[in-house]
Amino acid sequence: MIVEQLKTADDQDFLRFRKNISDIVTVKGGLIETTDEQKKICIIYKNGDFLISTEHLENPSIRFLKEVAIRKGIQNITCYKVSLRDIRLLYQEQEKKVIQSSSLPMEKIASDLIHECCDLRVSDLHIKVYTDEAEIFIRKDGDMFLLRQIEAEKGHSLLAALYNTAEDADSTYKLNSYQAARIIASKSRISIPERLQSIRLQFNPLGQGGRYMIARFLYVEKTSITSIEALNPVKYGFHPVQAEAFKRLRQLPIGVNIISGPTGSGKSTTLKNILELLYIEKKAKVNIISIEDPPEYEITGTAQLPITNVDTEDERATEYRKAITAALRSDPDIIMPGEARDAEVINLVFTAAMTGHQVWTSLHANSAVSIFDRLKDQGVDSFKLIDPELVTGLVAQRLVKKLCPQCSLTYQEFTQSNVLSEIEENIIQGYHDSIRFPNNDGCSHCQSGYSGRTIIAEIIEPDQVFLSLIDQGKRNEAVNYWQSSLSGITMRDHAWMKIISGEIYVLDAVHKIAKLESLSNERREYLRKLCFLEDDYDA
Template sequence: MKSEDAEALPTPLKQRVLTAEGAEWGDLKPELRQLCALVDEGQAHPVLYVSGQHRTDHFILAFMDRLDRAGVAYEVRSSTMSEIKALYQLDDSPKGTGGSDTTHRQREMVELMGLAHERQASDIHLVVGHDITSIRFRVHGQMAEFGQIPSANGIELCSALYNSMCDVADEHFQPEIKQDARVSRRFVEQLGLFGARVATRPMVNGLLMVLRLLYDDQGKQSLEELGFHDQQIQLLKRLRSLPYGVNLITGPTGSGKSKTLQITLNLLARETRGTKHILTVEDPPEYPLLANQSPLGADESWDDAISNSMRLDPDILMYGEVRDLASAQAAFRGGMTGHQVWSTLHTNNAVAGLQRLIDMGVDPSLVTDPALMTAVINQSLLPVLCPQCKVPAREQVSALPDDLVKRLRDLSLLNTACLVGPGCPHCRQLGVVTRTLVAEILLPTHRFMQIFRKDGAGAARNYWVQELGGITKIAHTGLKVRRGEIDPRMAEPVVGPLDFDLYVLEDRHAG
């Protein structure tokens, strides 16, 4: 690894936990092993990993005193309890996984996932080339190089992950074909993750492996914290009160759809006080829910799973994704039989969700029934600027493209908009600290559906904004740019030009 962070990874084939059972200092009580681990990493002195929250614990200090009296020179490093647990669990070679070499690669992978987790990365990319494997993290939506290793090591790392750390996988790792898998619970729980998905694909010069890290994010547990507008939160509250209907959360991959579903279903569970049976079908479950969660079976189609779910006496159904005509028809069947149905779909905006369903082959009379098709929500995630180092856009006009400056001026945003700063300790030198949601929520009316059927999506979208007061995703983004929360240069590649609504919506004051 070439970066500073990369140097924190232990030297793979020399690591040994000296406080493990049977080792030199293996007489520690089990509860103390949860707080510390003395590790020989092949350097001059071993490293004592100590839980950062327990540095002054009496038993930790007593163990350090024992080491001092025995003349053991060691380095102390602050760690987490989950990382310390991982060190012990990987110290013994798992049976049937290929021996010590595999175990060392497992340690490296757990360490790599832990470092990604610390940075709140959503994805780890391993790009294996002829000679060099590049490791990249996606943090707050932005890709950044983490480090590089020789490709011989990179292939071993990918192979160890797939062959010995995954379930729901093919029989063995094959770099020459695309493969999908899921990291087993034993490993993800060590890192405080809810799950991790693996996908691979052969490339012209090697292999691409991507790990999607699935967090049980306790930091954001409300619609407000996700970034929804107050008016949108009221619309979502209305949807939760409806007895039946199909509600779709749409957006591109990585737009936070599953997180919105999690919070929505948990609100439903709390508001109904356990009087409603909430049942899910997911592939795979991505967040813990206050619901009966079920994974899609290995040989089960979405259509079969949805049909089965309706025989299990549910009140509220959540399907991880509408993927094809069969799953879409089954979802509508759930709505028609008196269930509240929630699912996801990939579209660019809310109205396009209706078009996508019809394009799939769903009967237009079902899609355009506002009592059945009760809502389409569309969302994207945008990086939030670091409040400590962001800079006012008006001070950087000369560095901005002329067309962007014109848009900001025309929309009266230039005086309050901010740009990403140089980075500081508060934001780990990234210039951004988290991501926020921008969204549009369509609750179609009878008149809206009439216009959609007769005049098309553009006319219906115009009616939604001009007559129903709909907030477009562009408008929601503009509000956050105005407050200095989002760099417009980061927003526009995701949601489009900030003046886009002026081109696609009718000016009600014209003429």
């Protein structure tokens, strides 16, 4: 080996590398000028830290650059073995810091706003520019809040700065046009927090020369790909019975599995976690391909095919279908088209399953059963919809705010100053001791009475009887059969269990799930026992 006394960098080392990012000397204009190829495989700091790609320990450039460093007066050289990715990210961080120091004033304001939003863990940022003023709103845990107001001129400049720092955008910012763009943290010329992966931007014109921008924040998931437990669906709010259903679906060799829900219901996160679990469970011996427009999260173990170089929706749809066709020709085991957006895509989804692949995708539907309506509307043949080996999993989900466990109020505390509606009282009847309510004043842990969001879901694993009832138009009979014979849990069931266990506020659930009060006493008793199962699972 060329490099002596080689160490493997640990977490503490990387903290130091990032802290001393300005001390890298192997950069343009630095103490040690390197070629682009040399920069890909190593980094040298002025304190002697020498980071080397594991794959290039024997590269002649390593010995040469070490000798150059010694001649330049760098002492106490310590060599560390790291990955090519580590080297690339450290150089990118150094470049961003240099760019930040020379950023334009409005770009600095845009960067500060992004950092502020990340500190608040917002999901969306809304900026509305009117004639005289602009309003900045944030969405946190599903609710909108006014952050501040600024002058209209400053608002227009802020939107232009955000657009001009973005990727995947038109060459020119157009005030009166509908435009989309994306800020990618690893490529951005302004400072972006490490925990943020990208920001999806949508710009819309308003009347009287106004402008409206919506920014969706996509955060880096911090789960470890080596841990099945970290990706367990229960940790995201699914019931243990539902987690077991997901496990059975992942074990099937073929079939179409569809995640449904409105925009912002967590479908992308669910799909990401499923694919990463598959990669672990299959011991990295499968080829997983996704088709996304655009890729929202980095999915470990998955080849993510983006949709690029499109200007119109027709071009986008055409490229999406081309990407799915290309994926089918790329020796896949598992395919995930991010969205089954039209009849041609849905047809390709079923073709993939019929040719021996496990397929996961998403679409917009109000419930798991109503997925069939969408599929029929898009022309899927009936013989496909009644095949339980083809239609294997149907999921619907919503996100509901979680009560802060540190400051939530009891029934007695809440009703001292609040009156519940008849519907609310009906839903919680007999469970006053276990339910909880939000503390509007919050506490040091939450500031709002809430702490994140949780999933409300239903998962159908259809069998032949269920599919035949659906095919005959007997929807109510199919749902009853699913609940009684297939142990089905509806979103209404799941929401009620979370209410009586004190996890979510009854009124928040009512705003997301219809007719919660319609659950029979017999059904409630059955669900109460499932709550005990969940407690045992958590323990």
